[in-house]
Amino acid sequence: MSATEERRARMVLSLISEPGDPRFTDLAHELGGARLLEAIRTDPERHQLLLAASARLEELDLDAELARAERCGARFVVPGDDEWPRQLDDLHGAAPLNERGGVPIGLWVRGPLRLDALARSVAIVGARSATTYGAEVASDIAAEVGLAGIPVVSGAAFGIDYAAHRGALGAGAPTVAVLACGPDRAYPVAHRPLLDHLAQEHAIVSDAPPGAAPTRIRFLSRNRLIAALTRGTVVVEAAVRSGSLTTMNWAERLSRVTMGVPGPVGSAASAGVHQALRGGAALVTSGADVLELIGSSGEHLKADQRAPARPRDRLSVHDRQVLDAVPVLSGAPVESIARVAGLSVLTVQPALARLRRSGLVDRAPRGWHLTDAARGDVDDGSTSHVQRQEVPTIDR
């Protein structure tokens, strides 16, 4: 069986079967396209599935379909092609979800971006009913990830998907849309301009052939491809029943990295993500977080987020002990400070002089006390709230 024969057979199979039907994809994976097609032609009574396919085969106008594909510039990519994204082969071992599964028989693709460029790519998906917060974060993450040379994969849906594609495009980075309908159709219709652009400059992918309409079940099939094509899936916003959580389920099933972006806890748009985070998805707050998780061999390791150094950090251990023993508000004599610090007056006195030169303490009639600069360090930057008070006490 030649490569051309295999490709053609798979093309026919794709035109006469429901995408992602695991019975079909499994058979195609086992027998190969040519042999499966042969079985459908010659011995369909063996199985109801083959019988149904046989009936469709009879109605198939292959030339018309090939012409349709050519008109929209779609190519058909099959296992064995250089371009074939081999990460999809992981679908073979994975159990079906929502009655969809298996390695696609082939992929219909429009656009110059080759699918083997998706070896290190990231999916960014989420709610159609996204908030402005979610859209902005999706766009930012997509831009940052894209700038690092990682293609962004999504579903071209309203809301988060759209923001992700736009974020990548705005950063001049590659982005790919995986559709539930044929690669020649625009769904949603309002995104035709985006999809036309992707078909021109990047890529549109589907396991449904040109002309195929979107149906609910085809969205389920599509979501598995988004998860399987990528190293990890980021869900930016998702209500409790969001379809994007299906994509995350697939990612988990395929041992991809699952990531979620939290949001305000009262937001219904974040409720599904929070559930996913509780269930084990990694919490990400930025493109840098995503890159760190999907990177390999130490690439993209993010420096620990640390606050900038404070004056207190630059003190010796001894002087820090002294500073920590100075009352926050009121004043105290050096003996009292020495006592609280557990140090001798002999060493505390010059320490206070040093701290005074550093602007961290000062001496008033009521005793040694912290300056405003030092007070900000005591606990959580309460500087602006502290009121000076003349308290006539001897502090312990």
Added chain:
Amino acid sequence: MSATEERRARMVLSLISEPGDPRFTDLAHELGGARLLEAIRTDPERHQLLLAASARLEELDLDAELARAERCGARFVVPGDDEWPRQLDDLHGAAPLNERGGVPIGLWVRGPLRLDALARSVAIVGARSATTYGAEVASDIAAEVGLAGIPVVSGAAFGIDYAAHRGALGAGAPTVAVLACGPDRAYPVAHRPLLDHLAQEHAIVSDAPPGAAPTRIRFLSRNRLIAALTRGTVVVEAAVRSGSLTTMNWAERLSRVTMGVPGPVGSAASAGVHQALRGGAALVTSGADVLELIGSSGEHLKADQRAPARPRDRLSVHDRQVLDAVPVLSGAPVESIARVAGLSVLTVQPALARLRRSGLVDRAPRGWHLTDAARGDVDDGSTSHVQRQEVPTIDR
């Protein structure tokens, strides 16, 4: 050694030592208060620590201090008292943090709420520079937790602490403030009305004696008590260096439940919480989540958050398969739908009739199609965005 002697000895020790100094607390735990005080009196040269304490003992005006305590209505609670919160004993095995640690020598308490009522309590802490989002969530969580009969413990600081106390009070629930200064002092000064109310109706607690001023190191000592007194600590907002993260560190060290409330990822006030969540703290979005985590024996188990049932949920498996095969936008003949669904026309025809009676599909010249009601189910409620389109195609 009588209980009275032990209490008195510990009271003296509390007045002459720095709260939370692990060398002191460990000695007191080992020898008991009376024997440690005896050692300080008779043989202080044994250790620099005892020597320093001996010097302070000489300056101590015990009668004046007892009078001060009486004036502010403070009582001193020690290990062995009925009221002693035994969960604090966990501090004995835990390593010190920031040079503070160990079981307190005793606790100074004002207010009618007994400390043994804190056996099942929750700490709610966070940034002083809280946002309105954080303050609102802290208040809501405190109210919900409080309504379930769980006392709320916090530090009376600006921001999250204050919101937590107020949330509990607003729900008529018990709340306790643990202070870094003596229980007779107001810090911050602006919270004197709150603290007066707590001293009157609930409780104020400190391991620092009446008259003690707040110092940075005493905040560190205080934070360990907040974590140790409670079953779990919730951090609502925290910048990267927030002191409330110290409280969470202690909670982890003591095997308490650590919980964090996420927020917008661009918010500096949530950055510390997000780090903590990545580090293993549990993500909570509500008081119900908190109750579920700190509950025991199946109490407070929260029902899985599910979206309300949809029309599709009530269909038979067969009818659902048919519905899922109807094109989202365009129309299709029954044979096409049957093919996509992988079912026979004989069963699909009556199914469509049922779906039509349920208002989920309708038939037009272009074929069977979803109604608006059903379209909302396809993927993430995109109903409002779908545009009807007369597409003259035969759908697969």
